[in-house]
Amino acid sequence: MIVCQFVPGGELVQLFDMHCDTLSVCYRSGASLCSNEQHIDLRRGRRYTPWCQVFAAFIPDTLRGRAAYRYCCRLLSFAREEEKRFPQQLSFVIDRAGLESAVRTGRCAGILAVEGGAALAGKCKHIAALAVRGVRVMTLTWNGDNELGHGCLSSNREGLTEFGRQAVREMHRVGIVPDVSHLNEAGFWDVATLSDAPFIASHSLSKAVCDHPRNLTDAQFKELRRRGGLVGVNLYPEHLGAPDFEAVYRHIAHYLSLDGEFTVAFGGDLDGTQLPDGWDGIAVFEDLAEYLLKKGLSEALLSRIFFKNAFDFFSATLQFDENRV
Numbered sequence: 001m002i003v004c005q006f007v008p009g010g011e012l013v014q015l016f017d018m019h020c021d022t023l024s025v026c027y028r029s030g031a032s033l034c035s036n037e038q039h040i041d042l043r044r045g046r047r048y049t050p051w052c053q054v055f056a057a058f059i060p061d062t063l064r065g066r067a068a069y070r071y072c073c074r075l076l077s078f079a080r081e082e083e084k085r086f087p088q089q090l091s092f093v094i095d096r097a098g099l100e101s102a103v104r105t106g107r108c109a110g111i112l113a114v115e116g117g118a119a120l121a122g123k124c125k126h127i128a129a130l131a132v133r134g135v136r137v138m139t140l141t142w143n144g145d146n147e148l149g150h151g152c153l154s155s156n157r158e159g160l161t162e163f164g165r166q167a168v169r170e171m172h173r174v175g176i177v178p179d180v181s182h183l184n185e186a187g188f189w190d191v192a193t194l195s196d197a198p199f200i201a202s203h204s205l206s207k208a209v210c211d212h213p214r215n216l217t218d219a220q221f222k223e224l225r226r227r228g229g230l231v232g233v234n235l236y237p238e239h240l241g242a243p244d245f246e247a248v249y250r251h252i253a254h255y256l257s258l259d260g261e262f263t264v265a266f267g268g269d270l271d272g273t274q275l276p277d278g279w280d281g282i283a284v285f286e287d288l289a290e291y292l293l294k295k296g297l298s299e300a301l302l303s304r305i306f307f308k309n310a311f312d313f314f315s316a317t318l319q320f321d322e323n324r325v
Contacts, residue, residue, distance in 0.1 A: 013048060013049055014048055014049065014050055014051070014303070014306065014307040015045075015048035015050075015051050015052070015053075015266075015282075015285055015306055015307060016051075016052040016053075016265065016266070016306070016307045016308075016309075016310035016311050016314075017052070017053050017054065017232075017266050017267065017268050017270070017282075017285070018054045018137075018200070018202040018203065018230065018232035018265055018266065018267035018310055019054055019056055019113070019115075019181070019202040019203040019232055019234070019267035019268065019269055019272070020039070020040050020053060020054070020055060020056065020268065020269065020270045020271050020272065021056055021058050021115070021269070021270070021271040021272035022036075022038050022039065022040040022041075022055060022270065022271040023055040023056065023057060023058075023075060023078070023079055024056065024057060024058040024075060024271075025038050025271045026038065026078075026082075027074070027075055027078045032082065032085075033079075033082040033086070033090065034082070034085070034086050034089060034090075038270075038271045038281070039270035039271045039275065039281035039282060040053070040270050040271060040281060040282045042086060042089040042090055042108055044281060044282050044283065045108055045282055046089070046108075047282075047283065047286070048282075048285075049106060050102075050103040050106070050109065050307075051108050051109070052099070052102075052103070052108070052109040052110075052111070052307075052310065052311060052314070053108055053109070053110055053111070054110075054111045054112075054113050054137060054202065054267070055079060055092075055110050055111070055112060055113065056113040056114065056115040056137075056139070056272075057072050057075035057076055057079070057112065057113065057114050057115065057119070057135075058075075058115045058116065058142075058272070059071065059072055059114065059115060059116030059118050059119045059142065060116070060142070061116070061118070061142050061143065061144040061146075061151075063118060064118050064121075064146065064147075065121050065122070066121050068116070068118040068119050068120075068121055069119055069120065069121040069123075069126055071119075072114055072119035072130070073133070076112060076130075076133045076134065076135070079092060079110070079112060079134075080092065080134075083110070087107075088107065089107055089108060090107055090108045090110055091105075091107045091108070091109060091110065092110040092111070092112055092134050093109050093110065093111060093318065094134050094136065094318065094320045095318050095319055095320045096314075096315050096316075096318050096319070098318075099111075099311075099314060099315060099318055100315070111136050111137065111314065111318070112133070112134045112135050112136060112137075113135065113136070113137035113138065113139065113179070113202070114130060114135055114137070114138045114139065115139040115142060115179075115182075116139060116141065116142045116146065117138060117139070117140045117141060117146055117147065117148040117149075117164070117167060118141075118142075118146040118147065118148075119138075120147065120148070120167060121147070122147040122163055124163075124166055124167060124170050127167060127170045127171055127174060127176065128170070128174050128324075128325040130176070131174040131175060131176055131320070131325050132325055135176055136175065136176060136177060136314075136317075136318055137176065137177045137179050137200070137202065138171060138176050138177070138178060138179060139179040139180075139181055139182055139183075139202065140160075140164065140167075140168070140178060140179065140180065140182075140183050140187065140191070141154075141182050141183050141184075141187070142182050143182055143214075147161065147163050147164070148160060148161060148163060148164030148167050148168075148187075149161055149164040149183060149184070149187040149190070150183075150184045150186075150187060151182050151183065151184060152182055152183065152184050152185075152213045152214050153213055153214075154184060156184070157184065157186055158186055159184075159186035159187045159189065159190040160186075160187050160190040160191070164187070164190070165190065165194060168190075168191055168194050168195070169194055169195065172194075172195050172197045173324060174324050174325050175317075175318070175319040175320060175321065175324070177198075177199060177200055177317055178191055178199040178200075179199065179200050179201065179202045180199060180200070180201050180204075180220075181200075181201045181202050181203050181204045181214075181232075181267070182214065185217070185220070188220055188223075192223055192227070196227075197227075198224075198227045198228040198229040198230075198313070198317065199224070199227065199229050200224070200229050200230045200231070200232070200313075201216060201220075201224060201229070201230070201231045201232065201267075202230075202232045202267040203232045203233075203234035203236075203267030203268070203269045203272075204216045204231055204232065204234065204239075204267075205233060205234060205236075205239045205240060205251045206218075206221065206251045206254045206255060208254055209241060209247075209250050209251050209254050210239060210240060210241030210247075210251075212238065212239050212241075214236075214239050215239055216231065218258060221255060221258055221260065221263070222258060224263060225258065225259065225260055225262075225263040228313075229263065229313075230263060230264075230265050230309060230310060230313050231255065231260070231263055231264060231265065232265050232266055232267020232268075232310075233248065233251055233252055233255075233264060233265070233266050233267065233268075233305075234266075234267050234268055234269040234273070235248065235268045235269060235270070235273060235275065235279070235284065236269050236272075236273040237273070237274070237275075237276055243276035244276070245287075245288055245291040245292075248288060248291075248292075249291070249292060249295050252264060252292070252297075252305065256301075261301065261304060262304065262309055263309065264304075264305050264309065265305060265306075265309045265310040265313075266285070266305065266306060266310075268282075268284075268285070270282060285306065289302055289306060
């Protein structure tokens with residue numbers, strides 16, 4: 001059993017972050033996941049015990065078709081190469097047993113995600129192929145249009161395409177969690193109608209607090225809560241509405257006012273955003289935890305938000321059944 005806690009004095013010791021772009025940034029720059037100049041590396045992440053991190057293979061809107069699929073596969077191969085180079089620091093997990101083993105042995109429990117369903121190149125067979133490669137989360141779109149549907153910054157207000165609906169059903173079948181961050185609202189509600197299974201918004205804030213196209217309405221948050229899904233609070237200043245911890249608090253407090261105690265987590269979007277001055281990469285979560293404690297959130301509640309909600313969700317949903325792929 002994993003016990004979530006703070007040390008005396010309120011210092012954060014455990015972290016489960018549902019979204020970063022570090023994998024893609026390191027691949028493009030030739031840097032290592034172990035030690036780099038980005039927001040996250042394995043060396044600095046060891047300040048949290050346990051530490052679980054979703055690493056996204058980001059597919060830009062400039063890539064489509066076979067090129068997008070090949071690029072995604074190169075990113076995933078890079079992730080596995082880094083795992084082999086640093087086996088004492090990193091384990092990419094595909095099921096609950098792997099998650100618990102990584103946590104128990106003090107390694108970063110990495111979960112592979114794809115950010116941008118364009119990686120599928122319009123072919124359902126690629127979903128099973130990515131599942132075999134270890135992908136357990138897929139953000140259906142980025143900001144623009146792709147074969148599955150339309151991003152939140154697209155001018156198209158329609159929902160999922162027919163292929164998008166087929167893809168979501170197939171994701172549920174093979175054990176990939178659909179992620180609706182970046183998806184437009186019509187697409188969100190299409191995802192909600194396709195299955196009773198939970199899904200997530202890995203790095204999305206509240207539109208009621210900051211009226212940005214990337215943020216979720218209260219109705220969307222309540223649906224994710226009702227379904228047993230998760231919403232990861234991100235640290236993107238433009239989505240927050242202000243570059244300070246008070247803005248982060250406002251989004252969390254609003255989600256909590258919607259009975260979100262078991263729904264709110266973190267998806268910081270580190271290495272996918274320009275952090276404000278003084279926000280020191282992955283170490284920012286320590287400072288943020290201290291700030292939220294001072295704002296009156298209890299240690300038990302913060303343990304849920306920083307770790308336990310996401311750990312419980314992925315413990316229940318991570319699966320790999322070779323007979324399904």
